Structures are given as structure tokens and as C-alpha cells.
Amino acid sequence: MTSPRNAAPPNPRLRRATLEDVDLLVAHRVAMFREMGGRSRAALARHGPEYLAWLVPRLVSAELVAFVAEDAKGVAMGTGAVWFRPSHPGPGSPARRSPYILSMYTVPAARGRGVATDIVNQVSALSRRLGYGRVGLHASAMGRGVYARMGFLPTTEMQFPLTATERRRMLRSRAAMEARRG
Numbered sequence: 001m002t003s004p005r006n007a008a009p010p011n012p013r014l015r016r017a018t019l020e021d022v023d024l025l026v027a028h029r030v031a032m033f034r035e036m037g038g039r040s041r042a043a044l045a046r047h048g049p050e051y052l053a054w055l056v057p058r059l060v061s062a063e064l065v066a067f068v069a070e071d072a073k074g075v076a077m078g079t080g081a082v083w084f085r086p087s088h089p090g091p092g093s094p095a096r097r098s099p100y101i102l103s104m105y106t107v108p109a110a111r112g113r114g115v116a117t118d119i120v121n122q123v124s125a126l127s128r129r130l131g132y133g134r135v136g137l138h139a140s141a142m143g144r145g146v147y148a149r150m151g152f153l154p155t156t157e158m159q160f161p162l163t164a165t166e167r168r169r170m171l172r173s174r175a176a177m178e179a180r181r182g
């Protein structure tokens with residue numbers, strides 16, 4: 001059966017990323033922020049090396065696990081990651097870490113074939129196997145529908161902007177969400 005959103009065959013193959021994939025993971029991370037908008041070119045250029053330096057030790061220690069979706073020829077269609085980030089214990093949830101999904105990016109030509117959905121399902125299965133009860137993320141305007149369709153629920157988290165620039169960024173991002181929701 002073909003997808004009504006993208007008629008090309010839906011055949012992403014998922015594999016766990018290795019250190020050999022870090023350039024791809026960084027390129028996708030920067031492309032994700034570029035598409036989300038609101039960041040200057042200079043900030044995006046600085047972010048690549050900053051993210052690389054943060055990413056490598058976490059990939060090595062498996063505090064972060066990334067996935068690469070490839071087509072039948074081995075060309076990357078998208079990437080995404082889960083970071084088992086340090087957290088605090090709560091009543092009934094003694095774990096000191098919580099899985100957080102980040103850096104979700106599918107190349108434009110491969111969108112609407114379930115690449116992001118597959119990656120999130122894989123991350124969820126891994127997190128479940130490791131004993132966690134939930135996974136979290138911050139959704140972009142483009143990602144929100146994908147996650148909501150999968151069953152993600154909004155939380156009670158609130159954020160207070162500490163600078164005028166951040167306030168503008170948060171309001172822009174909320175406006176983009178609402179515009180997409182129609």
C-alpha cells in the first residue's frame with residue numbers, strides 16, 4: 001500500500017548510530033534548528049561544534065543512544081536520539097534519569113513515510129526495556145502532530161522566559177504551533 005502523503009515505498013531501516021555517524025547527527029541537528037527557525041546563521045554555525053563536543057562522550061558512554069534510518073541503498077533518511085538525562089527521584093519513580101528524545105530530523109524528500117515514527121517507536125521500546133515508564137520531548141510545530149498521533153500527552157510543564165529575546169522566541173514558537181494546528 002502506498003502512503004497518501006508520500007507515494008515512495010516506505011522502507012526505512014533503522015540502525016543504532018555509532019561514532020562514525022557523528023557528522024551526520026550534527027548536520028541533522030543543525031538542519032533541524034534551521035528549519036524550526038528563529039536562530040541566526042551565526043548561532044547555527046556555532047551550534048554544530050558545540051553539539052559535537054557534547055554528543056561524543058554521551059554516545060560513547062551510551063547516556064545517549066541515536067538511531068539512523070536508511071533507505072535500501074544505505075542513504076540516510078533521518079536521525080533521532082534519546083538522552084537518558086540526569087533527573088531527580090519522585091514518589092513511585094525512583095529512577096535518577098529520564099529518557100528525553102531530541103534531534104529528530106527527517107530529510108525533506110523522505111518525510112511522511114514514518115521515519116520519525118519508527119525512530120520514536122524504537123526509542124520507546126528501548127526505554128521500556130530499560131525499565132522507564134515514559135519518554136519526554138519538546139515538540140516543534142512540525143513534530144507536534146507526529147507525536148500527538150502516536151499518543152504523546154501534553155504535560156503541566158511551564159517555562160518562564162528570562163530575557164526579552166527568549167520571550168520573543170517562545171511566543172514565535174507558540175504562534176507557529178497554533179498556526180499549524182489551524
Ligand SMILES: CC(C)(COP(=O)(O)OP(=O)(O)OC[C@H]1O[C@@H](n2cnc3c(N)ncnc32)[C@H](O)[C@@H]1OP(=O)(O)O)[C@@H](O)C(=O)NCCC(=O)NCCS
Binds near residue numbers: 004078103112117144
Ligand atoms: C518533524 C519531522 C521529524 C517528522 O518526520 P517524518 O519522518 O516525516 O515523520 P513521519 O513520517 O513519522 O510522520 C509524518 C506524517 O506522516 C504520517 N505518516 C507516518 N508514517 C506514514 C506512512 N507509513 N504512511 C503514510 N503516512 C505516514 C504521519 O501520520 C504524520 O502525519 P502528520 O504530519 O499529519 O502528523 C520532520 O518533518 C522534520 O525533520 N521536520 C523539521 C525538523 C523538526 O521540526 N524536527 C522535530 C523536532 S521535535
